[in-house]
Structure formats: C-alpha cells, structure tokens
Amino acid sequence: MDKDEMKWERIRDVLIAEGTGKAAPRISSTRTLFGIPSAVDEAMDAIVAEAEAKHRAEREERRRRAQEAASQNDVEA
Secondary structure (H helix, E strand, O other), X not given: OOHHHHHHHHHHHHHHHHHHOOOOOOOXXXXXXXXXXXXXXXXXXXXXXXXXXXXXXXXXXXXXXXXHHHHHHHHHO
C-alpha cells in the first residue's frame, strides 16, 4: 500500500469512527488535515512569534540592567 492509499485509508477510518460515534469528531479543515497551514494558523504563529520576541527583548533588557547595576556596585565597593 503506498502513502496515498494509507492516507485515504486513515481518513476513511477516522470518518467511520466519527460517524458511528466511536470517536469525537475533530474540527479541522482539509488544509490542516493534509498538513497545509491555514491563514488562521499562520496568523497565530505570527502572534506567538511576536509575543516571544517581545518577552525575549524584555528579559534581555532586565539582564542588561542587572549586569550594569552589578558592575556599578563593584566599582563603588
């Protein structure tokens, strides 16, 4: 069985399980089903990347200030 046949077999099994009530239906589009990121996925990834970059910059700024304060304390001592 090749990859495409295996993929369709899996899709068929999932649909049968959801249709018979053996599995809870998953909410997904065919885009996410086949691993293609949707516009929403891309937007969420961008938001997360932006938030992570902001927090990283804040941590680096706090670390820089702490190092400056420590070096000033060493000079004064």
